[in-house]
Amino acid sequence: MTAASPVISCKNVWKLFGANPEQYLKSLTGNPGFDEIRQAGYIAAVRDVSLDIAQGEMLVIMGLSGSGKSTFVRCLSRLIDITGGEVQVEGRNIGEMSEKELIDLRRNKMGMVFQSFGLLPHRTVLDNVAFPLEMRGQDRHARRARALEVIELVGLSGREDYFPRELSGGQQQRVGIARSLAIEPDIWFLDEPFSALDPLIRREMQDEFLRLQEMLGKTIVFITHDFDEALRLADRIAIMKDGVVEQCDTPDQIVLNPATEYVAKFTEEIEKSRVVHAGVLARDVNGHSLTGAPVGEKQTILELARLLVNDSRDFLPVANNAGSLIGAMNRQEALDVLLGEAS
Amino acid sequence: MTDQAIILTGKPQTWTRARTGWALFALACVLAAGNYVLPAGLVRPPEWLILPFADWINAIFVFLRDDLGLLYLTRAFADGVEWLLDVTANLLYGKNRWPRVGPIPWTVIASIGFVIGYALQGWRLSLLTGGTFVWIAVMGQWKWAMETLSVIVVAAPFSILFGLVMGILAWRSKTFERILNPVLNVAQSLPHFAYMIPVVVFIGVGPKAGAIVTIIFSVPPMIRMSLLGLRKVPHEVIESGHMCGSTRWQLLRYVRIPTARTEILVGVNQVIMQCLAMVVLASFIGMPGLGQKLLQLLQALKIGRSVEIGITIVLLAVMLDRCTKAWATKQPEHFEKGTSFAVRHKFLLLGIGLSLACLVLAQFFPLMDQVGRRDAFTISKPIDAVADWFIVLIDPVTQWLRWFLITWVLIPIRDAFLWMPYAAVLALLAAVGWAIGGLRSALVCLAFFGLIAISGWWDRAMITVYTVVVAVCIAAAMGFPLGIWGSFNEKRASVALLICDTLQTFPSFIYLIPVVMLFGVNDVAVVGAVVLFAAVPLVRYTIEGLRQVPETLIEAADMSGATRMQTLWKVRLPMALPTIMVGVNQSVMFSLFMVIIAAFIGTQDLGQEMQRALSSTDVGKGLVLGLAVAFMGLMVDHLVTTWARSKKEALGLE
Secondary structure, three states, rough: OOOOOOOOOEEEEEEEEOOOOOHHHOOOOOOOHHHHHHOOOEEEEEEEEEEEEOOEEEEEEOOOOOOHHHHHHHHHHHHOOEEEEEEEEEEEEEEHOOOHHHHHHHOOOEEEEOOOOOOOOOOOHHHHHHHHHHHHHHOOOHHHHHHHHHHOOOOOOOOOOOHHHHHOHHHHHHHHHHHHHOOOOOOOEOOOOOOOOHHHHHHHHHHHHHHHHHOOOOOOEEEOOHHHHHHOOOEEEEEEEEEEEEEEEHHHHHHOOOOHHHHHHHOOOHHHHHHHHHHHHHEEOOOOOOOOEEEEEEEEOOOOOOHHHHOOOEEEEEEEOOOEEEEEHHHHHHHHHHHHOOO | OOOHHHHHOOOOOOOOHHHHHHHHHHHHHHHHOOOOOOOHHHOOHHHHHHOHHHHHHHHHHHHHHOOOHHHHHHHHHHHHHHHHHHHHHHHOOOOOOOOOOOOOOHHHHHHHHHHHHHHHHHHHHHHHHHHHHHHHOOOOOOHHHHHHHHHHHHHHHHHHHHHHHHHHHHHHHHEEEHHHHHHHHHHHHOOHHHHHHHHHHHHHOOOOHHHHHHHHHHHHHHHHHHHHHHHHHHHHHHHHHHHHHOOOHHHHHHHHHHHHHHHHHHHHHHHHHHHHHHHHHHHHHOOOOOHHHHHHHOOOOOOOHHHHHHHHHHHHHHHHHHHHHHHOOOOOOOOOOOOOOOOOOOOHHHHHHHHHHHHHHHOOOHHHOOOOOOOOOOOOHHHHHHHHHHHHHHHHHHHHHHHHHHHHHHHHHHHHHHHOOHHHHHHHHHHHHHHHHHHHHHHHHHHHHHHHHHHHOHHHHHHHHHHHHHHHHHHHHHHHHHHHHOOOOOHHHHHHHHHHHHHHOOOHHHHHHHHHHHHHHHHHHHHHHHHHHHHHHHHHHHHHHHHHOOHHHHHHHHHHHOOOOOHHHHHHHHHHHHHHHHHHHHHHHHHHHHHHHHHHHHOHHEEEEEEEEHOOOOHHHHHHHHHHHHHHHHHHHHHHHHHHHHHHHHHHOO
């Protein structure tokens, strides 16, 4: 497997619920709509989704409730068997795996965090976190050592002997996160991990999550119905509606160039300047004479607002982290993002 | 079941359904009115219609027993059980069998009781558990109580294991569940005696038969609760188990069963309570212990002594119930880091320490080892004196009541039931069924009672029906006002519920003591016992139903200017009715059980015949009679649940 090939690759994935979905799917021609399928007595949870997730990427799947995002992520780990199409994980079709291979895959490669935590109520924090290791058959001592390590990682040291019901929601989700990390998975699924938490705690957990991701660099599929959360965390966002991925792109592109009306509606209320980075607006230099200090490609337009307003240059040079020039940003275009198009 | 009809018909849902119901009712009236001109075949089921079910069942049993050799299997199983019973018997009351170390001094068992109670819930439970054992020892009932307990100690684990396995199988396989469900329905409405007869055929009489009938009788609730618990495990917990890479077995062992812990332990509680109820009754098939003593004393009308035994049984029941409930609701607590071994295991150490101390002391003080008959206390004399005084005091009332009830209520109603042509009864039931649930319910009613008619036990069945009808009506007349009164304030309601719950843990046998004391051995005593037993669920569900009425509705009624009575009649009762009907349903079930048990104080109904079948070990007859009783219960259950479901839908409660 080369570095370029995707970790997870979905090709035309379908998931229908109903009496005899396989047969119905075969009889389908063209691309029927959600309502059409419902009239036939089936619920289309996932419709013809194809996407690739690269090594170390954080893909956020965004959609309102009932859009099929939770079902889709369960298709990726085969918690749900798909009706049609193919899901490949590291080049292997998981639909064709035997039960044993699937269990091996989950024991060594995958971790998952659930919205309502999914903790075992009769086990202590330590035993909950060590649970996947126990399933693998690791010995007691190794289990304990590793579990304590991840418990410290999520900041729950000293609470090892508590039972889930003795912890707050945020703490319980930390246990869920620790458990999913115990086996050092390469792929990390998070199904609305922070939705059940208070707004303040949610913010704190998001920061914590970003810290962990920076440290661990895993391939992540993150589900949320909160667009702000998606923008905050994502490398790429896939927006789902009625089982279809409406657009899958970087946050900047989604905000700047919404593919469909539905996506446009979502982005309407968003402060674009907080999302769009200088790097995205950088164009080929094309002979413009660039003067002065460059702006960093990772800086958002909002962060550059004062500069953009005060500066008199038409084009600003944009540099990457290493300091080398990657292009020029049209100041007017950037101001349009900041202030909205001049009408 | 005529007054069931009056209660149940209520408001018909559609005009056509009601019209069919009324038409059938009219048919029933015509049939009843024409009693004297009807052909004999419509008054009583004719000879040719009666099918020899009993012979068929007997043939099947003979085939199972002799040709299939099931007898050897059951005897082998029974021998295994007997070996275990001998071990516990030796430990608990010193029966001369392996391991020949017993009996354990009573102080040791009592101190373990104290510690278990304390560990489970604290001082109050500790006093109850320990105190129960002290009472038993001091009253000189140790041997009998231990005979009873030794059977429970063996039977309950078998039932629990068996029930859990069956529950898991039913949860795994939809087909198995579909087969199991009706079997459980019938099993749970079969009277106790119906279980005993086959056991006597296959195993004989005595403690091991008692243990095995107890095992069989107590399994159904465990199956139900395990299934329920496994179903209720949250979806995400199971998914998280999958994602942790559990195999199927690991998922069951480490995820599903531990998460279903509470429901499974509630099942354990029910198993133990059923065990106690059955062990007491198993005295009818030669099971020694408290039940046998109570039976003998009651038959000899020794009130004081039977009250003593009754108290012991009640204490045991309440103790076992509270302990297992405390266990079910107990949540694990963690210890701070660095807690020493002694503190972590303080209850274990305390238990061992106290037991050893008592063991040593028992060597020096024989009274701490065993309390002999001579040293035991008894309160039977004062109880007898009080009872005698009380009976003499209210004798005019009871005499009058007995006379009035027998001549003006019981006998006329019984005669009326017996006078009704069976065709009229069937038409009437069809009318009720139709009014409640349409054709399906009408057919269900006809099928259940039709089978009773062609079983050849119509007259006996009618006497059972009459006793239950009278008893449930009296119970309702007492229970509903009591329930309404109990529901008016929160504190009163919780006290009343606690009393009802405690009364429901008593084995049914206990209810016979006071009525025999008051009325002697006759029809009135039977009805009295049934009324007592049947009133408890009525009160309980009336209170519960009335309390569950949403607060906003009552506030809305108050703001509309309703008086208390108006609120009760127009808002609270209609809303509570579906729940109250659950109580009626349970009350009918309980009455059926009680009527059958009360047979030994003299009735002429199915129960009496069942006792005869038991003494002549006639399996076929016993099962036919048992099924007749079960069918009555199942029919009422069907009608009430159908009615309650449609009512709840209409009220938007579900």
